[in-house]
Amino acid sequence: MSTDHGRVINFGAGPSALPLSVLEEAQTGLVNFAGTGMGIAEISHRSKEFQAFLDGFERDIRTQLDVPPTHRILFTQGGGTGQFSAVVLNLLARYKLLRPQASAEDTVLDYVVTGSWSKKAAEEARRLGGSTVRTVVDARVYSKDGKAFDNIPPHAEFAFSADPALIYYCENETVDGVEFAHDAQSPAAFPFHLLPQNTLVPLIADYSSSFMCRPIPRLADHAVIYAGAQKNIGPAGLTVLIVREDCIVDVDAAAKLGAAPVPLILSYKTLADSGSLYNTPSVLAIYMAGLVVKRMKENGGLPYYEEVNRRKANKLYAAVHEGEQKGVFRRKVQQGSESWMNAVFEVLGEGAEKKFLDGAEKEGMKGLKGHRSVGGVRVSLYNAVTEQEVDKLIAYMARFLAESASVEAAA
Template sequence: MGNRAYNFNAGPAALPLEVLERAARELVEYQGIGMSVMEISHRSKEYEALNDETQALIRELFGVPSGYKVLFLQGGASTQFAMIPMNLLTPGKSGSYVLTGAWAEKAYKEAKLFGDVSVAASTEADKFMRMPAVSEIVVDPNTAYLHLTSNETIEGTQFAEFPDTGSVPLIADMSSDILSRPVDVSKFSLIYAGAQKNLGPSGVTVVIVRDELVEASPKGLATMLRYDIHAKNNSLYNTPPAYSVYMMNRVLQWLRDNGGVAAMEKRNIEKTDLIYNAIDNSGGFYRGAAQPGSRSRMNITFRLASEELEKQFIKESEQQGFVGLKGHRSVGGLRASTYNAVPLESCKALAEFMSDFQRRNG
């Protein structure tokens, strides 16, 4: 494939080239059935097999123990911000939230619509440029659950370790770093992730949830917003986003064939070190935005001496085939998103461009 951009978009984000080429070959006819996977019934044996295999791949790659359901839902992680309190926030209890940036705040604000919520820790005083230490997170034993965001895409911060919440269910939005590193899933009662960063295209949201939480869904809740309904129907209660699930299946196969999650972590460290080293060895020309101990392996945020210089950096980088390096409008600066499918070559090219840009403007 000629002329592929260096894609550093924050999401929808880069997909593996091999997966796109395979999808192109399989687009018109899926497994000899004379139709595209987009045209078949979600009640067909072919789709049911795809649905089951995709769940099994997530279990295998992420090490999901027994006692959990793997659900494929719609509405993105943003719908989970509401579904979690709707299903789990019982009267007399509160939901605890760790406030670490834009996405954690969105989840917190949404939960406020449905019941009592409290803040278990916040790094707002540090402009959300760090993650709280595990010791800073105060877990009230009467809380219904503790919610955290494992990686903040906008600020470029990531939890290095997770708190032990004892009997309080731990819930994590892992939209931007799921399957980028090994995680002890048994520590969590619910993990959710929109697909469009590490798992595939947008349109499907993965929810990995303990059986006892599934059973807690209130019967008075709208049918489509109940975990128990989706679990009982194997995520086929209504028409699923079939093509997004198919693409996720192919991305998961690619991940498995490339050494699984441990190999991804090794690659992600190697990739991001190239860019973080370009920042740290620039003598202050580039400044990392996140505090070093909280730096993300998925979203690298950095600044230059002036906004004019940042605009010039973005303009010149676009001319060189780099896409998506402008920081989020709420924090400004620059951001390189280096999800699993971003190749090492793209990160090498960016590090070289950064050095060259510094030479010409330093």
């Protein structure tokens, strides 16, 4: 039932599993970091030891994701929700500097809505005002039942504006289990070829739940990529930003022209000018995430994780598919749009879902309950979830199917 330290298998959607070896290293760092005689939570963020660690963390992300010199890597707090606001405020400031005469009506924000999180992001843009928020495409229109987020819509439906202040999408929808395909040939890949070509495209991507699980397609074509750390790389409390230089703008100059003022902690310029140290950062979360990405590099980097994550997702979806054919499971997401990181499905029949979840928990597999807004089962397959752990779940699913079949035969 349990592994070392009485640990269970954690399929939770976030905060989520971290590598045990990292946790053990962090145990030491908590009382004495890098031989300083102080714990990592007790050391000054302006000490040379922490600065060296931060530099290494930045480098390990830059190298593994192949981030070009045109883009800064910044660290902040506040999670994805903080960035819902920050991307809007910073990109509205940028647009104001580019097009000082544009009215709020002419300042268009393009949102691609493929799930709960991109929907919330668009709502926040509307709350903040000062622009016209456009839904480029709403995936619910293309769903099986007309109301679920269960697909990446057809490319023909992505009608981007000619000169938007930003174009926003969420690469992986954690709640709904919908993700853009990374194979550029797939109909569910993000339609980069349809983006306006007339300028440095202000393309924003929320990569919170798929950050560093595999390479990022067309990374250099993005204006901002952001991710809360608490899925693949660390504890909650750290947000990683990859920001193209032209999006780090003088927000105060823009405010003088009429753009909304940007609170200091949300300003990309404040972060960039201070090397992410304008005020005290979340040192402990940075430390743990730094250990995770260092370990990733030692394990072979993203090619290794991409390969393992592909296998994990493929075999899990195969097991769900088998259950679907036997009338026990039902996939919630349309073929081709399924997330590698969050696999969602239903267990059919009265009380069957509870039975499935309780049985899994008895075998030490936790965190499988779907998000409260959509129900069902959700299996999160982040980097720290091993292939062996997925195999254990699949074996359980097979036993569950066999049991269901024998119950049905007896009935």
